[in-house]
Amino acid sequence: MILIVDDDVAVRTSLGLLLKQAGYPARGVATPEEALQVVQAAPPRLVLMDMNFSLDTSGQDGLALLGQVKRLAPALPVVLITGWGSIALAVEGMKAGAAEFVTKPWHNDSLLQTIRTVLSLHEPEPETDLGTLSRRQLDKQYNFQGIVGQNAQLLHVLRNVGQVAATDASVLIEGESGTGKELIAEAVHQNSQRRRQPFVKVNLGGISASLFESEMFGHRRGAFTDAKTDRVGRFELANGGTIFLDEVGELDVGSQVKLLRVLQDRTYEVLGDSKPRRLDIRVICATNRNLADMVQQGRFREDLFYRINLITVRLPALRERPQDIPLLVQHFVDSLRATYNRPALKVGTRALHWLQEQPLPGNIRELKNLVERAVLVSGKDELGPEDFQAQFQRQPARSTETGELPEPGTVTLDELEAQMIRRTLEHYGGNISRVAKALGLSRGALYRRLEKYAIPFDAE
Numbered sequence: 001m002i003l004i005v006d007d008d009v010a011v012r013t014s015l016g017l018l019l020k021q022a023g024y025p026a027r028g029v030a031t032p033e034e035a036l037q038v039v040q041a042a043p044p045r046l047v048l049m050d051m052n053f054s055l056d057t058s059g060q061d062g063l064a065l066l067g068q069v070k071r072l073a074p075a076l077p078v079v080l081i082t083g084w085g086s087i088a089l090a091v092e093g094m095k096a097g098a099a100e101f102v103t104k105p106w107h108n109d110s111l112l113q114t115i116r117t118v119l120s121l122h123e124p125e126p127e128t129d130l131g132t133l134s135r136r137q138l139d140k141q142y143n144f145q146g147i148v149g150q151n152a153q154l155l156h157v158l159r160n161v162g163q164v165a166a167t168d169a170s171v172l173i174e175g176e177s178g179t180g181k182e183l184i185a186e187a188v189h190q191n192s193q194r195r196r197q198p199f200v201k202v203n204l205g206g207i208s209a210s211l212f213e214s215e216m217f218g219h220r221r222g223a224f225t226d227a228k229t230d231r232v233g234r235f236e237l238a239n240g241g242t243i244f245l246d247e248v249g250e251l252d253v254g255s256q257v258k259l260l261r262v263l264q265d266r267t268y269e270v271l272g273d274s275k276p277r278r279l280d281i282r283v284i285c286a287t288n289r290n291l292a293d294m295v296q297q298g299r300f301r302e303d304l305f306y307r308i309n310l311i312t313v314r315l316p317a318l319r320e321r322p323q324d325i326p327l328l329v330q331h332f333v334d335s336l337r338a339t340y341n342r343p344a345l346k347v348g349t350r351a352l353h354w355l356q357e358q359p360l361p362g363n364i365r366e367l368k369n370l371v372e373r374a375v376l377v378s379g380k381d382e383l384g385p386e387d388f389q390a391q392f393q394r395q396p397a398r399s400t401e402t403g404e405l406p407e408p409g410t411v412t413l414d415e416l417e418a419q420m421i422r423r424t425l426e427h428y429g430g431n432i433s434r435v436a437k438a439l440g441l442s443r444g445a446l447y448r449r450l451e452k453y454a455i456p457f458d459a460e
């Protein structure tokens with residue numbers, strides 16, 4: 001049974017009807033006292049609660065009730081309903097243990113979607129004890145093709161991904177650059193009901209604030225001076241499927257609120273066309289920043305943070321999983337062997353050990369590039385440590401001799417970073433792809449830094 005708490009009888013009736021039609025028996029109550037009685041006597045599967053259910057519109061009663069429900073039944077999921085204007089209240093509620101929030105006026109479909117998602121996260125399939133699945137068992141149950149690794153933290157990530165993929169829950173993927181965030185995002189989509197629908201990647205770090213709306217929502221011809229033709233927005237392209245919002249931490253505050261609105265209402269308007277359109281979409285975000293810190297610093301909206309991180313997956317850095325380095329190297333060599341038709345290609349044991357001891361701050365991307373370069377440059381069939389070492393030494397940034405670094409107190413990290421980027425640009429004649437590779441950055445991340453430090457470059 002789903003418990004509806006709302007003092008408005010019309011709301012109770014319409015929600016009750018909606019839930020019953022969707023196959024969820026429901027019961028409505030008008031006051032906190034009744035709600036607590038029900039929770040004690042016959043705990044529901046879920047509580048749907050209006051935060052402003054009394055004359056007191058501050059929502060304090062709602063928060064108090066939420067607290068009491070959580071004390072009585074800590075595992076019972078509570079979904080809050082708030083007005084758009086009181087979204088700060090919803091954020092308070094999330095901190096106090098609510099599972100999700102929905103803003104008024106709600107759309108029936110998205111409300112049901114939220115309820116299904118929250119229930120499936122709180123009531124996982126009983127027959128599988130995911131906590132212990134080994135890599136082999138995981139591979140039997142899910143499609144994790146192309147994701148190499150057996151490290152415990154990675155397996156934890158894969159179990160999580162397997163479990164939440166089938167729901168429509170929004171997933172936030174955190175991890176340093178090159179740890180495989182995009183690969184994991186694809187795995188979520190591939191293991192979901194939406195796998196045959198589009199998977200659309202958007203690098204939010206590469207979209208300027210002024211173009212955000214036209215990129216994401218699309219525009220009609222003539223909507224603004226430069227709109228010479230109609231443009232289909234990314235949300236529309238992804239409709240029915242999954243949208244992957246990469247580098248979400250780079251979004252400026254103005255665009256954050258626009259994104260929040262779409263994710264909240266599941267409707268959007270194409271620029272130059274005021275007809276609102278419905279969206280049916282799964283959202284996956286990724287970032288190499290610490291969004292919780294950014295929220296603390298006021299640089300990322302807290303309500304948006306809660307909207308996108310129903311599930312958070314943290315990818316370990318490569319240095320946290322050195323056991324996986326040989327497996328990864330073998331994997332990359334296997335594919336090079338096939339690509340270049342060199343059946344005798346292999347990496348010696350000593351080289352594998354040596355690679356395991358390298359810091360590799362660019363993580364898996366750096367390792368992959370390193371293997372590729374070593375194979376191509378050495379031309380040998382069996383690679384030894386010296387072949388990889390030679391590639392390391394060619395990268396100027398790799399020097400660890402303190403004599404080559406400026407004296408402490410004379411330069412900030414930002415200045416050092418800007419200098420290094422300039423030098424690498426020069427070294428590679430302005431070739432952005434190669435500069436990004438050499439610096440262990442994605443192209444998007446490099447572009448952002450070039451803009452940040454106002455370093456001139458040729459766009460490719």
Ligand SMILES: Nc1ncnc2c1ncn2[C@@H]1O[C@H](COP(=O)(O)OP(=O)(O)OP(=O)(O)O)[C@@H](O)[C@H]1O
Pocket residue numbers: 146147148149175176177178179180181182183184288328331364365368441442445
């Ligand atoms: N577990 C893995 N097994 C095999 N290859 C991997 C794995 N993880 C990442 N890779 C490869 O490493 C490269 C970087 O991965 P990916 O682009 O997913 O990283 P990312 O975290 O999105 O990086 P960035 O933050 O720089 O965008 C890709 O070529 C990807 O295929």
Ligand SMILES: [Mg+2]
Pocket residue numbers: 181182246442
């Ligand atoms: Mg990426």
